[in-house]
Amino acid sequence: MSLVDRHVGFVHALREAGLPVSLAEGLDAVHALRVIDLSERESLRAAYAATLVKRPAYRPGFDVLFDLWFPPSTTGLHNTINREKSLQDAPVNELREQLAELLTQSTDAEMREFAREMVQRFGQQPAGPGRQNWFSYSVMRALSPETLMARILQAVLAGRERGGLAEKTARQRVAANTKRFEEAVAADVRRRIAEDSGIDRIARSSVRPPLDQLDFLRVTKADLARLRREVHPLARRLAARLTIKHRHGKRGRLDFRRTMRASLQSGGVPLTTHFKPPRPHKPELVILCDTSDSVSSFAHFTLLLTYALREQFTKVRAFGFVDTVDEITKFFVPGADVVEAMTRLANEADMVRFGRTNYGHSFERFTERYGDAIGPRTSLLILGDARSNYQPPALDTLKRLAGGARHAHWLNPEPVAQWDTGDSLATSYGSVVPMRECRNVAQLTAFIEDLA
Amino acid sequence: MFDSPADVSRRLAAVDYLSDDAIATSVFLAAALGKPLLAEGPAGVGKTQLAKAVAAATGAELIRLQCYEGLDEARALYEWNYKRQLLRIQASSTDDDIFGEEFLLERPLLKAIRSTGPAVLLIDEMDKADVEVEGLLLELLSDFQVTIPELGTITATRRPYVVLTSNATRELSEALKRRCLYVHLEYPSPEREKEIVLSQVPTLRAELAEQLARTVATLRTLELKKAPSIAETVDWAHTLLALGRDDLDEATVAGTLGVVLKHASDHARAVKELGLPS
Numbered sequence: 001m002s003l004v005d006r007h008v009g010f011v012h013a014l015r016e017a018g019l020p021v022s023l024a025e026g027l028d029a030v031h032a033l034r035v036i037d038l039s040e041r042e043s044l045r046a047a048y049a050a051t052l053v054k055r056p057a058y059r060p061g062f063d064v065l066f067d068l069w070f071p072p073s074t075t076g077l078h079n080t081i082n083r084e085k086s087l088q089d090a091p092v093n094e095l096r097e098q099l100a101e102l103l104t105q106s107t108d109a110e111m112r113e114f115a116r117e118m119v120q121r122f123g124q125q126p127a128g129p130g131r132q133n134w135f136s137y138s139v140m141r142a143l144s145p146e147t148l149m150a151r152i153l154q155a156v157l158a159g160r161e162r163g164g165l166a167e168k169t170a171r172q173r174v175a176a177n178t179k180r181f182e183e184a185v186a187a188d189v190r191r192r193i194a195e196d197s198g199i200d201r202i203a204r205s206s207v208r209p210p211l212d213q214l215d216f217l218r219v220t221k222a223d224l225a226r227l228r229r230e231v232h233p234l235a236r237r238l239a240a241r242l243t244i245k246h247r248h249g250k251r252g253r254l255d256f257r258r259t260m261r262a263s264l265q266s267g268g269v270p271l272t273t274h275f276k277p278p279r280p281h282k283p284e285l286v287i288l289c290d291t292s293d294s295v296s297s298f299a300h301f302t303l304l305l306t307y308a309l310r311e312q313f314t315k316v317r318a319f320g321f322v323d324t325v326d327e328i329t330k331f332f333v334p335g336a337d338v339v340e341a342m343t344r345l346a347n348e349a350d351m352v353r354f355g356r357t358n359y360g361h362s363f364e365r366f367t368e369r370y371g372d373a374i375g376p377r378t379s380l381l382i383l384g385d386a387r388s389n390y391q392p393p394a395l396d397t398l399k400r401l402a403g404g405a406r407h408a409h410w411l412n413p414e415p416v417a418q419w420d421t422g423d424s425l426a427t428s429y430g431s432v433v434p435m436r437e438c439r440n441v442a443q444l445t446a447f448i449e450d451l452a
Numbered sequence: 453m454f455d456s457p458a459d460v461s462r463r464l465a466a467v468d469y470l471s472d473d474a475i476a477t478s479v480f481l482a483a484a485l486g487k488p489l490l491a492e493g494p495a496g497v498g499k500t501q502l503a504k505a506v507a508a509a510t511g512a513e514l515i516r517l518q519c520y521e522g523l524d525e526a527r528a529l530y531e532w533n534y535k536r537q538l539l540r541i542q543a544s545s546t547d548d549d550i551f552g553e554e555f556l557l558e559r560p561l562l563k564a565i566r567s568t569g570p571a572v573l574l575i576d577e578m579d580k581a582d583v584e585v586e587g588l589l590l591e592l593l594s595d596f597q598v599t600i601p602e603l604g605t606i607t608a609t610r611r612p613y614v615v616l617t618s619n620a621t622r623e624l625s626e627a628l629k630r631r632c633l634y635v636h637l638e639y640p641s642p643e644r645e646k647e648i649v650l651s652q653v654p655t656l657r658a659e660l661a662e663q664l665a666r667t668v669a670t671l672r673t674l675e676l677k678k679a680p681s682i683a684e685t686v687d688w689a690h691t692l693l694a695l696g697r698d699d700l701d702e703a704t705v706a707g708t709l710g711v712v713l714k715h716a717s718d719h720a721r722a723v724k725e726l727g728l729p730s
Contacts, residue, residue, distance in 0.1 A: 020626070022630055024630060025630060028485065028487070028633075031485050032481050032484075032485060035480075035481065035484040035485070036456075036457065036477065036480070036481070037456065037457075040457075042473045042477075043457050043473060043476075043477045046457075046473055046474040046476075046477035046478060047477055047481055049474065049634075050474075050477065050478040050481055050633040050634055050635055051481070051633060051634075053634065054490075054629040054630075054632075054634040055623075056492070056636045059636065164701075164702055164727065165667065165700075165701065165702050165705060165726055165727070165728070168670055168725075168726050168727065169663075169666040169667055169669070169670045170666075172666075172669065172670040172673055173642070173666060173669070173670075176669075176673075225675065228675055229675055232677050232678075233620070236621055237620070237621055237622060237623075240621045240622055241622055244582075
């Protein structure tokens with residue numbers, strides 16, 4: 001494959017993975033290739049990144065594809081020197097010893113080298129008759145880096161007392177390095193699979209969507225932590241955009257006094273009119289959210305975001321329900337710890353009676369207990385998948401609630417295609433309260449921008 | 453300007469800016485391809501410092517345009533000195549040309565375009581400016597020329613090295629990004645941060661710098677509202693030096709945490725997670 005073909009293939013793969021790479025940017029990259037030293041792999045990576053990847057969210061996907069299209073080594077081409085030979089038949093104990101060293105301190109190159117050898121040794125598993133495949137879990141199982149923590153800590157702390165700050169920082173360092181090792185192994189496994197069965201096949205399945213495109217219903221625990229980290233930057237960005245929008249919005253009412261004063265200059269003819277600055281429209285927000293397990297990550301993230309955006313609303317009140325409803329506003333006092341708020345919310349709020357989601361009953365209880373929360377100035381926001389376990393929907397109650405509010409919106413984290421399947425009441429509820437699909441951060445931001 | 457990425461990192465290091473592979477390559481490419489460099493990243497990772505270091509390393513003049521809301525053409529590009537124009541009209545009855553060189557007030561962008569010596573143009577905090585300013589920059593950044601209706605098009609005699617910085621409080625337009633090379637500055641690895649601290653605070657003991665860098669790296673893994681920046685790590689080093697502390701133990705960290713964490717909730721979280729005495 002010539003360099004040009006490889007470049008074109010790589011750019012194509014990036015586009016397929018959802019990175020917006022324009023023709024001009026592709027050409028820039030080619031220009032860049034002509035001035036850098038192509039034998040320096042990291043500078044090649046940096047050159048491609050500088051010319052093609054212009055949002056940090058796309059970077060992880062780019063790195064995966066880069067490793068596939070410009071692999072650090074090719075099996076068979078590589079001359080195995082003696083040291084590596086010994087890695088292939090050294091006892092597992094020694095290998096773990098070496099890994100422990102790498103986890104304490106290592107450069108990327110050393111880590112990659114070791115990972116490559118380990119995949120060579122442990123990564124191969126028979127998959128079906130006559131076929132071999134490569135897996136990272138067999139490498140991890142053979143070496144089990146997570147069980148090395150205690151030993152490394154002992155060596156690093158060297159007799160100092162446990163449990164202190166020194167242990168915390170050492171622990172963090174080892175955890176970060178373990179992650180690096182896992183990634184190096186995964187990258188090498190992908191490279192070998194690509195060698196066996198072509199880049200295209202593995203490329204499609206190994207690039208994860210960027211964070212703001214992640215499906216709320218499929219986020220893992222780690223993703224949720226990453227999302228939480230994004231809450232404040234995102235809120236800042238949104239708030240900045242909202243302030244600009246308000247300022248550039250309609251002019252306010254005529255400022256009669258200033259106009260008359262100004263007209264004295266022109267003999268009483270009001271040549272220039274002055275307007276009062278527009279009064280910022282800050283809605284009151286009542287959030288009613290389904291906190292049952294199936295949609296909890298969606299509810300969590302949305303609650304966090306609305307609370308980070310408190311300044312944009314006059315007042316925010318939040319209520320959570322599974323089959324009965326409780327106010328959860330108090331868990332989000334300013335300055336409260338995000339993670340803690342979420343755990344306390346799950347433990348202390350009284351939202352569960354029998355443990356199966358029941359929208360109808362929750363709406364009825366809400367009207368009974370907190371009906372006065374909704375007034376003509378409130379926007380009502382309902383978060384949930386509208387799956388009510390075949391219980392009565394209490395449409396009339398919802399109609400009354402929505403009628404009392406200034407606006408009502410329903411955000412549903414399920415894709416539109418799945419609405420009305422099984423026990424979903426999307427259409428019935430949607431006819432009372434306009435329902436919007438809200439599957440990822442991008443859709444959520446778009447909605448909040450419309451709302452405030 | 454530079455020979456290779458390695459040359460970049462050597463010369464930046466000579467002016468106390470420690471770069472990594474990605475930074476050195478992008479700085480080198482920006483010079484070699486004659487394209488503007490857009491540096492994005494959280495506050496306090498050395499974006500502005502990068503531009504200053506490039507200027508210092510190449511001996512170029514640094515021309516800085518600080519962006520803010522409401523920045524307009526008259527303050528970014530050029531303005532006619534109409535008081536002088538008015539005086540000229542009143543003083544002479546002939547119809548002199550009042551749109552000449554002598555009535556032109558140069559602003560940073562025009563200055564960079566017309567500069568004859570080597571220049572580094574720093575457009576700082578691009579995201580703070582209004583969207584219209586981006587439109588103003590497009591012509592400048594792609595062709596290095598500006599059009600003044602009364603004078604015609606002025607093309608750069610010598611292309612300035614352009615660095616744009618942004619905190620990403622808003623997404624810059626695709627058109628602008630397309631014209632730039634992009635480098636995302638992240639918080640550095642503990643090893644690099646240690647080197648940075650040592651280069652900024654040379655009197656600090658190396659072990660203490662290492663402890664400091666590792667502690668800050670641990671702090672950054674917590675879910676904080678605002679993670680400590682490099683500048684704050686350096687401040688922390690100065691603080692420890694001023695207090696005459698020789699070891700970063702729990703009590704010292706607890707006592708000086710305010711230097712790096714500036715939200716009460718972040719403070720509480722760090723105290724809890726790291727097991728500090730409160």
